Amino acid sequence: MKKKVLSVLLVLVMLAGVLTGCSKTSGMNKDKFVKACEKLKLTELEIDEMDEIEENVEDGFYFAGDEDLIADKSKIIDTYLKIAKLSKAFDSDDIVSIAFAAKCAGYDDIKESEGPEDVELDGAFAFQMDFGQKDKAEDVMDGIAKLLKQVNIKTKKLTPKEYYVSKNEGYIRFHIDLEKFARIILDDDDLTDSLKDLYDVDIEDTMEDLKGDIAVSVEIKGSNIFIFAGGAVNSEKKVYKDFVKAFGLATDPMSLPMNEEVADDMTELIVSYAKYISKARDAKKRLTDPIGGTGGTGGTGSTGGTGSTGGTGSTGGNPDNKGIQGSGKVGISMPTKDLMRWAQDGDRMKKELEAMGYTVDLRYAGNQVTVQVQQIQDMIEIGCEVIVVAAIESSSVIQVLENAKAQGVTVIAYDRLIYGTEAVDYYVSFDNYMVGQLQGKYIVEALDLDNANGSFNIEITAGDPTDNNAALFYQGAMDAIKPYIDSGKLKVLSGQKDFKDVATDSWKTDNAQARAENILAAYYPSGTNIDAWLCSNDSTACGVINALDKYYKGNYPVITGQDCDILSVKHIIAGKQAMSVFKDTRTLASQAAKMASQVMNGQKVDVNDTDTYNNGKKDISSYLCSPVFVTVDNYKTILVDSGYYTQDALDY
Numbered sequence: 001m002k003k004k005v006l007s008v009l010l011v012l013v014m015l016a017g018v019l020t021g022c023s024k025t026s027g028m029n030k031d032k033f034v035k036a037c038e039k040l041k042l043t044e045l046e047i048d049e050m051d052e053i054e055e056n057v058e059d060g061f062y063f064a065g066d067e068d069l070i071a072d073k074s075k076i077i078d079t080y081l082k083i084a085k086l087s088k089a090f091d092s093d094d095i096v097s098i099a100f101a102a103k104c105a106g107y108d109d110i111k112e113s114e115g116p117e118d119v120e121l122d123g124a125f126a127f128q129m130d131f132g133q134k135d136k137a138e139d140v141m142d143g144i145a146k147l148l149k150q151v152n153i154k155t156k157k158l159t160p161k162e163y164y165v166s167k168n169e170g171y172i173r174f175h176i177d178l179e180k181f182a183r184i185i186l187d188d189d190d191l192t193d194s195l196k197d198l199y200d201v202d203i204e205d206t207m208e209d210l211k212g213d214i215a216v217s218v219e220i221k222g223s224n225i226f227i228f229a230g231g232a233v234n235s236e237k238k239v240y241k242d243f244v245k246a247f248g249l250a251t252d253p254m255s256l257p258m259n260e261e262v263a264d265d266m267t268e269l270i271v272s273y274a275k276y277i278s279k280a281r282d283a284k285k286r287l288t289d290p291i292g293g294t295g296g297t298g299g300t301g302s303t304g305g306t307g308s309t310g311g312t313g314s315t316g317g318n319p320d321n322k323g324i325q326g327s328g329k330v331g332i333s334m335p336t337k338d339l340m341r342w343a344q345d346g347d348r349m350k351k352e353l354e355a356m357g358y359t360v361d362l363r364y365a366g367n368q369v370t371v372q373v374q375q376i377q378d379m380i381e382i383g384c385e386v387i388v389v390a391a392i393e394s395s396s397v398i399q400v401l402e403n404a405k406a407q408g409v410t411v412i413a414y415d416r417l418i419y420g421t422e423a424v425d426y427y428v429s430f431d432n433y434m435v436g437q438l439q440g441k442y443i444v445e446a447l448d449l450d451n452a453n454g455s456f457n458i459e460i461t462a463g464d465p466t467d468n469n470a471a472l473f474y475q476g477a478m479d480a481i482k483p484y485i486d487s488g489k490l491k492v493l494s495g496q497k498d499f500k501d502v503a504t505d506s507w508k509t510d511n512a513q514a515r516a517e518n519i520l521a522a523y524y525p526s527g528t529n530i531d532a533w534l535c536s537n538d539s540t541a542c543g544v545i546n547a548l549d550k551y552y553k554g555n556y557p558v559i560t561g562q563d564c565d566i567l568s569v570k571h572i573i574a575g576k577q578a579m580s581v582f583k584d585t586r587t588l589a590s591q592a593a594k595m596a597s598q599v600m601n602g603q604k605v606d607v608n609d610t611d612t613y614n615n616g617k618k619d620i621s622s623y624l625c626s627p628v629f630v631t632v633d634n635y636k637t638i639l640v641d642s643g644y645y646t647q648d649a650l651d652y
Contacts, residue, residue, distance in 0.1 A: 028226035030097040036246040037062040060103030096130040124230025124243035141165040173253040175215040182210040215253035331379030331387040337364040348589035390414040427622040436476020439560040456531035465503035512543025532558040538568035
């Protein structure tokens, strides 16, 4: 089967699988779980034998762990609990047992398939965890509901057979008929066009050949969580049915009819994602060569000369807001004051707008979604005509922004695109695809990949999987380095290249470090050299550096970053980090202030991009500032001479 056709099939199957739900059982615990695995004649593996999973998939395998195993893997477990939105309910210290089982018939043959009609898969997996605390069902189900919300599934649209929660138990379950789901996709012209553009395949033929079912059942009872998932593509579902019988599901989730309203919502999400990625790829066609070439709309951008609009240092001076005058109220909603970046951005916008004569209501939400929503509502009620919003979490502000739209308020999304609403009028950010291009091309030039002999090892650490900017950073970088990965000049020994595999929850240093430590232990145990580590920003780069400091004895690889955080600049000076992309937020804040003033004065609003950023409802008119990169050779020019940092602040 061609790789592109297979990728389309698997992406859609996985999306459907992730978005399907659950069924009650009789309170599955570890002992019952192990007995079910023995009944199925699955091979028992130890946790240290996980590299043998692939060779056991066809016949099936399982493993079960106690508190000793959990304590040994606590960092990894806590990381995944955060990703699964369950960290508020419990952490690794609470977990008493954990078990997993899987089997997939047809797995070995899938690589030989020539088209979707040739794929025959029949598989299932089961997962059990005892988290040692009763009366946590509501908290756990709340975490699951948040996960579903991220993929556009609202629990209020589920039937009582599909969703239930009480103090001590809960479940979520439903079933996807792939043939019906494919028909919904084919009926959406926007989606089929976007998928054609994204994968360059005949999507109609691919979807028409898709037949089968997927179902998932998640149950919480007392202190136990049991998750069952499985299905079949062009197969008889024997493995699936055997698992259902062995694990004693009271209700087979596949017996439920497909919830077509939920399937429509899933399609809407896929439309948004496909448009977003395909337009991100198209954006590169408009870029000039950012390394050694021009940096936007003005002077040179990459080696420390003048920036995008002709000012000195970083990304070019601030937009010219002098002489602009007006009156009225402008609201500014920032996520938190705890990070220097947001505090400086909010303060700069406020000062510039007040200097123009506007009354400014600036508020920081302490990274609490409910607080930000209330603050924005307050801004609407006191008569703000424009509100600049850096959203903590996109979906949470949709309703309050709809309220703003109903009152005639103009909304400017600041640095973070807000999805799923027509209430967003403008977007101001940096050219995030270019950020990734700078990082990827820096690696290409630093390793001299076009001329050097031999091959080089590289690993990849991307940003938060729910952050739309993270996908663009990743895509820009991968478009620069993928030709060298495909040719074998760059080798990813871990095999982790897809965005979902390299993403870092919440951009957190600890999460990046835990994953980097696992990669070093598994793939670089005996001094194998790492030549480059693509990191999407400085917090993830710091995590990788921490792991290297702890476990790696060779020279530091070429490590990329973004933001020029003060610690990372120190790492650059010390030779631990090679570069960091600098997005001078002074420029960004000034541009947002200028756009707000233009709206207030009824002037034409400055935008330089009208079709790259689609939020699932419409293309958002945007102004993209141009980034540059900082190295040990130019940090003084870009950061110190421009007044962003003092040299004293950068000294160890």
